[in-house]
Amino acid sequence: MSLGTTIQMKPTTRHTDTFCRLLTTIDLARVLDIESVAYQEPWSEKKFLDSLDNKNTLASVVLVGGEVVGYLITNLCVDYADILNICIHPEHQRGGLGSLLWRHQIAKLKMHRISSVVLEVRDSNSAALSYYEKNGFKAIDRRNKYYKNGESAIIMRQFI
Numbered sequence: 001m002s003l004g005t006t007i008q009m010k011p012t013t014r015h016t017d018t019f020c021r022l023l024t025t026i027d028l029a030r031v032l033d034i035e036s037v038a039y040q041e042p043w044s045e046k047k048f049l050d051s052l053d054n055k056n057t058l059a060s061v062v063l064v065g066g067e068v069v070g071y072l073i074t075n076l077c078v079d080y081a082d083i084l085n086i087c088i089h090p091e092h093q094r095g096g097l098g099s100l101l102w103r104h105q106i107a108k109l110k111m112h113r114i115s116s117v118v119l120e121v122r123d124s125n126s127a128a129l130s131y132y133e134k135n136g137f138k139a140i141d142r143r144n145k146y147y148k149n150g151e152s153a154i155i156m157r158q159f160i
Ligand SMILES: CC(C)(COP(=O)(O)OP(=O)(O)OC[C@H]1O[C@@H](n2cnc3c(N)ncnc32)[C@H](O)[C@@H]1OP(=O)(O)O)[C@@H](O)C(=O)NCCC(=O)NCCS
Pocket: 038, 086, 087, 088, 089, 092, 093, 094, 095, 096, 097, 098, 099, 100, 120, 121, 122, 125, 126, 127, 128, 130, 131, 132, 134
């Protein structure tokens, strides 16, 4: 059985050697690098380690030319999953890699009998909102002042 997924990229992408596989602790240093350049409030190393230690975590990475350029972390809860973190290195964004990673993750989630996925996203994060909508999520709720800085969260869901 294949452990990873190689998928044809959209014609606009520069990358041809793209691959998705499960995230392991070996990837952590690179993941922390990406996290620190992509987020204003990055996850700590401990948060990643705790997440990877959790038996309900299913996490994947996307690689270009053998280098990790993005990751997606989901938490499984019976028949649904939460997206805890998804990130593509800023230099690789808008090349279809986030969508590729999501398609890879859907296949893995279905193998765990997951039928729906939920997430929360800052209502100011227009890139992520567009990305989620383009990849089949729909807004189902809003939580006012959800984040520490008083920002609201949009709750989105997709049946897979
Ligand atoms: C959200 C994120 C994962 C998207 O990854 P990506 O690889 O850039 O996404 P894709 O190239 O697959 O984009 C798919 C679609 O999403 C939408 N989209 C993605 N980035 C966008 C942007 N900056 N502005 C507007 N729409 C955007 C577009 O509809 C795009 O399709 P198109 O390029 O054909 O127009 C990436 O922007 C990222 O890592 N952001 C920083 C971390 C983050 O905010 N994570 C989400 C936290 S909830």
